[in-house]
Amino acid sequence: MELPTAYNAKEVEDKIYQLWEKSGFFNPDKLPLRHKKPFTIIMPPPNANGSLHIGHALFVTLEDIMIRYQRMKGRKTLWLPGADHAGFETQVVFDKKLEKEGRNRFQIPKDQLYKEILEFTLANKKVMEHQLKKLGASCDWSREKFTLDENIIKVVYETFEKLKKDGLVYKGKKIVNWCTKHQTSLSDVEIKYEERNDPLYFIKYGPLELATVRLETKFGDTAVAVNPKDKRYKDYIGKEIEIETLLGKNKIKVIADEAVDPEFGTGVVKVTPAHDPVDFEIWQRHINEIPEPKQVIDKYGKLNELAGPYQGMKVKEAREKIAEAMAQKGLLDPAKTQLDYKHNVALCYKCGNIIEPMILDNQWFVKMTAKPKSGKLSLRDSAVKAVKGKKIVFIPKRLEKVFLHWMKNLRDWNISRQITWGIPIPGDPSGQVFDTWFSSGQWPFATLKSTEKGDFEKFYPTDVMETGWDILFFWVARMIMLGIYATGEAPFKYVYLHGLVRDKERQKMSKSKGNVIDPLGVVDLYGADALRMALIVGNTPGNDPVIYEEKIKGYRNFATKIWNASRFVLMNLDGYNANIKIQLSAKDKKTIKDFQKTAKEITKEMDEFRFYVASEKIYHYFWHTFCDKIIEEQKPRLYPLSPSGSSGRAKKEKAASQYLLITLLSESLKLLHPFMPFITEEIYQQLPIKNKRDCLMVETWFEK
Ligand SMILES: [Zn+2]
Structure with a gap:
């Protein structure tokens, strides 16, 4: 026997992959009988909206190493591949494609738009499968799943029903993070913060003076608030004061709330529940004392009719005009304005536009820290218990701490999105879809419940979840919480988290830098x-x-x-x-x-x-x-x-x-x-x- 003089990787690799596929050994059921004890990895489904990048190659390699190793050790290995419809992410990619074609999603009928995105996604999915094979992925293609498969949706709906029965889902008016470009609400983890310098204005509210950056929301003020311990204002608490505004005289109530920082500005703040999450919470605590929130900015980031002459203006323009007019009327002291006041601004993680907090009706939420009717622990607490009890082990260990810290400050999860592309929320009259992480958060058990009969019993809980640490909160935390909630068991024993692939100078790879490795x-x-x-x-x-x-x-x-x-x-x-x-x-x-x-x-x-x-x-x-x-x-x-x-x-x-x-x-x-x-x-x-x-x-x- 003799090997050819030179090794031709290109020829050999395609031939060998075919040999493996033909052997059937990617499928655990077809492995020799000596492979008994299951070893399972559910592949993080890549977003089916583009080609695989170097980060995908990293996860494929890591997971394939684990699977091949365990297969050789005699385990009955299942590596279940999949593809993600990736809701908002795909919508953003598709929006750009439409833009290039001179089209706009808001002008396309909903059914047609859905059909077009589906075709786009399925075509990408095919390309991705081919690429996974090129990288040597020894996964079981006979069990491949797509997040929009009917039987996956069925499992997602079952979990939703269970959450509803347990009193963990509620619908309500709630302040959400709104992206005025993408026309959708975003969850807290889809927001990035940036430090900005903006003017801080000092304005007169009758006998009181207060400091604010967001002058333009003043038409939506429903109260002013002070700290209950602030002696300076104790005589005003609970009383109405008469104020002069740009739109005439008005009355407004002074309330006391712990959330007010007496050190900020004058210790008095305006309360605008429709446009600020902290003010929204203040309103909830004083729901009987102050009027309903008043929305003064619309979904496109423009002021509405409640802003009088400023109607139709964008936030920035309105802010400057209002400052001028108030100064002229003696309602604002320009000498006090701090021009470069440093504060954190919330931005959309995709387009970088400033997030406009907004009250939306008919929003669906999952309670993260409340006990379900049928159980003792909240979603959050059961996940924390599993991690602290070593049912789930983090690799590297230091990320366990990061995880536990984040879980401490968990707020209710807004799971409704106002886009077309996704799994429709059953019984939602306005046609909203689930946040894509709500369905992918169920991926380990949803996949195994929807493939071959008996798969769930055989392969769940899985062994390893391997993914990027950047989606620890988006995804891993949700999988742990929803997995334990829906099945009673943690969905995996190990969480292996990899980093972000960088170039030789340790720089992030990006198209604009030209350092991308395909x-x-x-x-x-x-x-x-x-x-x-x-x-x-x-x-x-x-x-x-x-x-x-x-x-x-x-x-x-x-x-x-x-x-x-x-x-x-x-x-x-x-x-x-x-x-x-x-x-x-x-x-x-x-x-x-x-x-x-x-x-x-x-x-x-x-x-x-x-x-x-x-x-x-x-x-x-x-x-x-x-x-x-x-x-x-x-x-x-x-x-x-x-x-x-x-x-x-x-x-x-x-x-x-x-x-x-x-x-x-x-x-x-x-x-x-x-x-x-x-x-x-x-x-x-x-x-x-x-x-x-x-x-x-x-x-x-x-x-x-
Ligand atoms: Zn955006």
Whole structure:
């Protein structure tokens, strides 16, 4: 047998993937009977609105390593792939596509818009599947799920019903984070904060003076508030004061609330419940004392009829005009205005527009901290209990603290969105859809309940959830809460969180910087094995991995090294018979023992999720020990100098040498397989070894 002179990754990788697919071993039900105990990973479904990027390649590699390793250890492995319709995210991508075409989603009939987005998404989904295969993903395609599959929606609706029955869902008027560009509400985690400098104005409210940035919302003021302990204003509390405004005389009540900071401005604040979440809460605490909220800004960020002459103006323009007019009327003291008052402004995480807090009717909320009627613990508390009780282990451990801290300050979750693209909320008259994280938060159990019969019983709870730490709150926290709530069990035992892929200078990759690495382009040039190694070596969980082309090239060279070494071993097997007992020298035995020690160490690293160490160890062993030392040392035994070459002793030496090389090669290939599955499988197919399996993929991992 002989391997071709040069390794052609492009040709081999496609051929080998087909071999695996044909073997059926991606499907746990088709694995040999010795694979008994399940090991399950549910793939985080990539958003089906574009091609896979380098971050996807990272998660595919990490999860494929875990799955391949456990499969070789004899586990009944299921890696369930999927694709996410990704509600708002996809809507944003699609909006941009429409914009380019000179169209606008608000002018397209709802049904047609939905159909168009569905077609767009399904086409992307197909591209993505092809790309996952290129990266070597050994997932079970027969169980692939899409977040809009009918039977997934059914499970999502069941959970929604259960939440309703348990009194954990309510509908109400609530202040939401509104993006005036995207025309939808956003959850608290979809908001980013930025420090800005804006003028802080001091304005007169009858006998009182107060400081505010948001002058334009004053038409929506329903009270002024002071701290109950603030002695300066105690005589005003509970009384109405007469005020002069731009629209004439008015009366307004003074209330006392703990939320007012006596140190801010004058210690008096205006209360505008329709346009400020803190004021909204103040109103809720004083619901009988002050009038209903008055909305003065519309969904497009413009002032409405309650603003009199300022109607139709955008916030910024109105603010400046109002400041002028008030100053003229003596209602604002320009001398006191702080021009560069520093404060945090909430922005839409997608478009960066300033969030306009707004009261919306018919909003759906899930109570996160209230007990369900049928149970003892709230969604939040049951998740915290599971994590504190080590039912779920975080890798790296430090992110457990971050998780627990965030859970402390959890507010009710607004799960309704005003976009077309998503799962409709049953019984919602205004046609809203669920927040996409409400459905993907149920992904581990929804997938297993909707695939083959018995899957849920067999594969749930799953073993590992591997994803980016940036979606710890968006997704992981919700999966833990909803998983425990709906099934009674934590959805996974380990949470492995990876970082954000960066370039050589540790910069974020972005199109504008021109430092983006297209994973599929790289696979085409250097092979998926090389990319996988480059993504794993040195990549510790929770930290940002660094990748650049030379690094990938380096592992392409490693693939060449593996190929040449294997070629050498296979070319020198003349007369070798795997069935004949070999007499090994003491040195041979020591060489094998040394390998076993290394293999044992690598196994330990694998078991403890330190793939970045395991991959480096096998790399060094193969290159610097097996190739540089062992092969070199064996050359005299393989090519004995005549005339003793034909003697019985020389033959025995040669046979021992051949045995040593083929054994160490095949065992090393096993250890390399989870990281570099294609080249190792291709060589394995040519090995003349005993008890060979159909694929290296189902070979037995090193056992001590
Ligand atoms: Zn936006």
